[in-house]
């Protein structure tokens with residue numbers, strides 16, 4: 106039997122349980138990897154919005170990192186809410202210090218669906234300079250891709266231009282998510298000279314909370330199991346689509362996802378190959 110993979114999420118707490126560290130851990134658990142956490146901040150949040158946010162000292166972020174990394178072998182890392190430039194720099198320095206580089210998935214969280222900011226705007230340049238160059242995959246939604254690149258995304262050519270600009274900034278691959286469009290929920294993946302789309306029927310359930318965190322952490326979990334980027338995105342898309350199909354109302358605001366497990370023969374095959 107293969108050894109349980111250990112993954113890490115570097116993100117903020119969502120007290121409402123739908124996004125952030127909470128969504129990441131539920132995703133890790135249901136995909137069958139061991140999730141560890143480096144907390145960057147605490148939000149007072151629910152399905153309707155963010156009522157308050159407090160960011161941790163970057164020294165405490167570094168200490169959490171050290172405690173976990175010196176004890177366990179981390180095979181994949183995902184970042185979510187990073188709050189400010191100082192935390193981004195600390196995360197970047199710590200990720201660079203791994204002796205065996207884990208897979209690095211950057212979800213460039215800028216704001217919640219409610220519009221509340223989760224990264225100080227002046228820290229966007231630090232994200233571009235310090236984190237994007239060490240990422241294996243960056244997963245912006247369309248508004249995030251527009252802010253990171255300064256390109257208005259109206260047509261498929263704009264997607265290409267934005268992805269090209271993010272690759273110029275150092276991203277190895279770019280997945281621009283299609284939650285914020287109409288029609289099918291199609292995610293666009295740019296990797297080396299390849300272009301792939303991952304599509305699912307749009308589920309018309311109204312506003313959803315935690316879709317981006319769930320997709321990013323599923324990619325992270327599957328990367329640790331398969332060591333294969335395309336397979337991981339394909340399986341993560343399947344995972345998030347199922348979680349959206351089973352989404353439900355728990356509060357006054359957006360629906361939340363149901364993080365239940367799906368057995369994947371493809372993962373088992375890859376795990377056996379990598380064992």
Ligand SMILES: Nc1ncnc2c1ncn2[C@@H]1O[C@H](COP(=O)(O)OP(=O)(O)O)[C@@H](O)[C@H]1O
Nearest residue numbers: 246282283284285290291306307308316317320
């Ligand atoms: N209504 C929906 N139906 C099906 N898939 C969706 C829907 N909304 C979002 N998705 C999918 O959820 C994932 C997260 O995308 P998105 O919602 O754009 O991210 P974020 O939460 O960062 O804004 C993507 O795979 C996207 O295609």
Ligand SMILES: Cc1ncc(COP(=O)(O)OP(=O)(O)O)c(N)n1
Nearest residue numbers: 117124125217218314315316317318
């Ligand atoms: C603490 C925290 N982190 C990240 C988010 C954003 O989550 P996301 O999955 O992008 O979901 P939406 O908020 O866009 O539904 C968050 N809200 N809180």
